[in-house]
Amino acid sequence: METPEDGKLPLISHLEELKMRLIRSLIALGIGFFVCYTLKDYLFQIITRPLVKVLPDGAHLIFISPPEAFITYIKIAFYFGLFISSPYILLQVWKFVSPGLYDNEKKHIVPFVIFSSLLFLLGALFCYFLVLPLAFEFFLTFTSEFLKPMFAVRDYLSLSLKLIFLFGLSFELPVFIFFMAKVGIVDAPFLSRHRRYAILIIFIAAAILTPPDVVSQIMMAIPLMGLYEISIYLAKYAKKEKPVTVAESEGL
Numbered sequence: 001m002e003t004p005e006d007g008k009l010p011l012i013s014h015l016e017e018l019k020m021r022l023i024r025s026l027i028a029l030g031i032g033f034f035v036c037y038t039l040k041d042y043l044f045q046i047i048t049r050p051l052v053k054v055l056p057d058g059a060h061l062i063f064i065s066p067p068e069a070f071i072t073y074i075k076i077a078f079y080f081g082l083f084i085s086s087p088y089i090l091l092q093v094w095k096f097v098s099p100g101l102y103d104n105e106k107k108h109i110v111p112f113v114i115f116s117s118l119l120f121l122l123g124a125l126f127c128y129f130l131v132l133p134l135a136f137e138f139f140l141t142f143t144s145e146f147l148k149p150m151f152a153v154r155d156y157l158s159l160s161l162k163l164i165f166l167f168g169l170s171f172e173l174p175v176f177i178f179f180m181a182k183v184g185i186v187d188a189p190f191l192s193r194h195r196r197y198a199i200l201i202i203f204i205a206a207a208i209l210t211p212p213d214v215v216s217q218i219m220m221a222i223p224l225m226g227l228y229e230i231s232i233y234l235a236k237y238a239k240k241e242k243p244v245t246v247a248e249s250e251g252l
Contacts, residue, residue, distance in 0.1 A: 021092040028088045032081030040073045043080050050132035051156055054140055061153045072153050079161060087117070108182070116175045123171030123223075124164045131167065131219045132160055138215045159211065166209050170224055177231035181238035188235040191228075198228055 036043060048061060063069045090113055098106060143149055180186045191198070202224045203217070210216035 017096060021096045025085075025089045025092050028085040029081060032083075032085035033077050034081075036080040036084070037073070037077035040077055043076050044073065047076060047160065048153075048156065050128060050160065051136050051151065054133055054137045055149065055151075056140070056143065059149050059151075061151050061156060063153050068152075068154050072157055075157060075161075090117070112175065112179075116172055119171045119175060120168040123168040126171070126223065127164045127167035131163060131216060134219065135163075135211065135213060135216045138213050163210065163216070167220065170205075170209075170220060171227065173224060173227045174231045174234055177228075178234045178238050181235040186235065187238075188232050191232045191235055195228070195232075199225060202228065 051061070063072070094109060094113065098109065140149055177186065177191070181188070203221050206217045206220040206224070210220055
């Protein structure tokens with residue numbers, strides 16, 4: 001007969017496992033943060049390059065409070081440290097959840113992690129090299145004799161990191177739809193029939209998530225429409241799978 005103490009053992013074991021994975025992830029993040037902080041000046045030049053390239057002669061970034069520059073370097077080191085340590089953190093997440101998955105579910109995890117990471121990176125790079133320069137160039141068109149650009153580094157960093165993250169996240173659309181098709185929520189015919197509504201939702205989402213300028217909104221909406229078409233193609237190959245029980249795997 002199972003005692004209450006026996007029932008608590010699996011929970012305690014899972015909590016200990018979770019604690020170990022969290023500690024390892026935090027250590028990896030700490031190492032990544034330390035390495036990136038030693039390179040803070042170089043990383044600062046990288047993250048501000050989209051704006052610096054379009055700034056007029058004599059214009060520069062400013063900070064308007066004593067700790068603002070220090071906090072900016074801390075944020076840059078943290079986000080870059082999180083980025084370079086993310087593969088190890090994802091590995092810890094995978095090791096924690098994998099014992100509870102069926103064999104037919106485990107085979108999708110590695111491709112899921114690889115493709116989702118690549119798509120996020122693609123979206124972030126798309127934003128960094130194309131969207132940010134065009135967006136800031138658009139904002140600078142309002143410069144006049146009475147309006148001179150003086151960007152606070154805090155505002156620039158907040159806006160640029162937000163856009164890079166949102167574009168990276170939005171490029172996960174094919175992975176998200178493939179997962180929904182895999183579990184049977186949607187399929188390719190459904191996605192094709194509702195294409196016009198999807199396009200409307202994409203433009204509404206782009207208008208909400210991006211700054212209030214047409215350039216950023218269009219630059220987000222157009223790739224998403226292309227990714228939606230790719231998602232329809234991927235959904236054709238996604239089939240809902242039944243979990244394989246022990247009896248079925250042994251042919252009983």
